[in-house]
Amino acid sequence: MARARAEPGAFVIGIDASASAMAEASRRAARPVSRSGISNALFVVAAAERPPRELLGIADELTINFPWGSLLRGTLGVDDAAARGIAALLKPGASLSALVSVAPRDGLELGAMDEPGALNLLAGRWANHGLKLVSVCLATEADVAAIRSTWARRLGVGRSRPAWCVVLRRFETGVANDDLEWAG
Secondary structure: OHHHHHOOOOOEEEEEOOHHHHHHHHHHHHOOHHHOOOOOEEEEEOOOOOOOHHHOOOEEEEEEEOOOHHHHHHHOOOOHHHHHHHHHOEEEEEEEEEEEOOOHHHOOOOOOOOOHHHHHHHHHHHHOOOEEEEEEEEOOHHHHHHOOOHHHHHHOEOOOEOOEEEEEEEOOOOOOOOOOEEOO
16 A cells, blocks of 8 residues: 555555455555545455466566565475466566565575575576576665564564565576675
8 A cells, every 4th residue: 555655656466365464455445535545556365376367477566575474485486386476477577576584493495595505596496487586685674664564573573583685587487597696
């Protein structure tokens, strides 16, 4: 909702596998514009593994904030079906920006995000889906605060867990990741 309000010329689509997670935002958006409603947002119930056919290849930009479950595994390229669904939303040249909190104790076979091996593994997994890993950096307190995430507070992001900004760009499948940038 905040993004749609801030960018009235953009059409913003919120996707979540849980209808209840979007119910309040959807109700507020559907109000008349004169009562703080917004006309440039749509809410869709769908799992990352099965995005609606109508949304395939249409996104100029995709933002994922503090995913969990299969969406987290997909964002990290660990869950192939979820990663394929995420990648399928992007049109060629589009970008994906994710704010993730992952720690070795999550058991996602990635290790710490600031280790070169983890970055190479992440880059390779996304290359299989036609995305190039552009950058990874440790999220700042301002990055985390800017999205006002209750999930981030629950996770203890910034206190007991690190958060990472991950940026990917859509190219044709098989593009090499030789321009990987680490901004640590």
